Amino acid sequence: MNMKPGQTITHFLIEEQRQIKGATGEFSELVSDVVTACKVISNLVNKGELIGVLGSAGSENVQGETQKKLDILTNEVFIEANEWSGNLAAMASEEMDDIYMIPKQYPRGKYLLTFDPLDGSSNTDVNVSVGTIFSILRCDGEEGTCDKEGAFLQPGTKQVAAGYALYGPSTMLVLTTGHGVNGFTLDMNIGEFILTHPNMQIPEDTREFAVNMSNMRHWEKPVQRYVEECLAGKTGSRGEDFNMRWIASMVAEVHRILTRGGIFMYPIDQKMKDNGTEGKLRLLYEANPMSMIVEQAGGASSTGYERIMDLKPKSLHQRVPVILGSKNEVERLVSYHAE
Numbered sequence: 001m002n003m004k005p006g007q008t009i010t011h012f013l014i015e016e017q018r019q020i021k022g023a024t025g026e027f028s029e030l031v032s033d034v035v036t037a038c039k040v041i042s043n044l045v046n047k048g049e050l051i052g053v054l055g056s057a058g059s060e061n062v063q064g065e066t067q068k069k070l071d072i073l074t075n076e077v078f079i080e081a082n083e084w085s086g087n088l089a090a091m092a093s094e095e096m097d098d099i100y101m102i103p104k105q106y107p108r109g110k111y112l113l114t115f116d117p118l119d120g121s122s123n124t125d126v127n128v129s130v131g132t133i134f135s136i137l138r139c140d141g142e143e144g145t146c147d148k149e150g151a152f153l154q155p156g157t158k159q160v161a162a163g164y165a166l167y168g169p170s171t172m173l174v175l176t177t178g179h180g181v182n183g184f185t186l187d188m189n190i191g192e193f194i195l196t197h198p199n200m201q202i203p204e205d206t207r208e209f210a211v212n213m214s215n216m217r218h219w220e221k222p223v224q225r226y227v228e229e230c231l232a233g234k235t236g237s238r239g240e241d242f243n244m245r246w247i248a249s250m251v252a253e254v255h256r257i258l259t260r261g262g263i264f265m266y267p268i269d270q271k272m273k274d275n276g277t278e279g280k281l282r283l284l285y286e287a288n289p290m291s292m293i294v295e296q297a298g299g300a301s302s303t304g305y306e307r308i309m310d311l312k313p314k315s316l317h318q319r320v321p322v323i324l325g326s327k328n329e330v331e332r333l334v335s336y337h338a339e
Helices: 009-018 026-051 069-084 121-126 211-220 223-235 250-262 270-274 283-296 327-338
Strands: 056-060 066-068 087-092 111-119 129-136 161-166 169-176 180-188 190-196 209-212 243-245 263-266 301-302 321-323
Touching: 009 026, 009 180, 009 190, 026 069, 026 111, 026 129, 026 161, 026 169, 056 180, 066 069, 066 121, 066 327, 069 087, 069 111, 069 121, 087 283, 111 121, 111 283, 121 129, 129 250, 129 283, 161 250, 161 283, 169 190, 169 250, 169 283, 209 250, 211 270, 223 327, 250 263, 250 283, 250 321, 263 327, 283 301, 283 321, 321 327
Parallel strands: 087 111, 209 243, 209 263
Antiparallel strands: 056 066, 111 129, 129 161, 161 169, 169 180, 180 190, 263 321, 301 321
């Protein structure tokens, strides 16, 4: 495909559509609607307290987490931008208990959309980068089965596309349709995402890791071993100094890794096991889309024991451990688990 830095995302999608024999344009329309939602959310995040959208909403989501006002607003933005077009059979969101059925007055399509409308929303109150994560699946089932929860329980390998928007100093949208990863920056003057980061690649080696160190005493031995080796620096067995980063926003963490390499970890720990949870991050809304992006950029993604995108989801809000980033470091940590 002839990618040209400076082309709009609309131009990019049309060029990509032309490469697919028999393409109807429905997929391109769907991605365009997702892009529109991200533009609206970017505007909300950017204005923040000026329009009174920061702070707690006084409610909890299905996982029992306190919702921010922006969690609810951005969820509504995503629904309103995507429910009407006729390209979707149903939607599922981290912020909703059940799937969202397309209202009867609108036609239905063959695609399924999952999303985390505002990842890292707790950071909005302190003006730190947050983002949106989304994944597109195809429902190949018979008519009447695509608007059921079971239609969404597909392994990550079945994703048609995945992406995220990062609301930072500039707003960026990073997208993969299974043919590499491309980054677009929102030009506020014309209201368009412009291709600025074609064919993003994650270096195979890194000297940077991201993890919440406050949980170290709860981790399993392989993760403790890996981080201790990193902390030992040049005097340790690795013979290299490492830097540590932790933003507590998965979109920001993954974007840094895409830009300059690194490894991100939210592993299973004893505290999670005692609480009966299998991890922190959601398989459908966070782990699978980010895994697709990372793998398409030459990185790797694992629970520590198996490839994330091979997992068959058991429920809409299933959680999993996540280790992703530069291939050689992820494989090293996976090998520690295998031992």
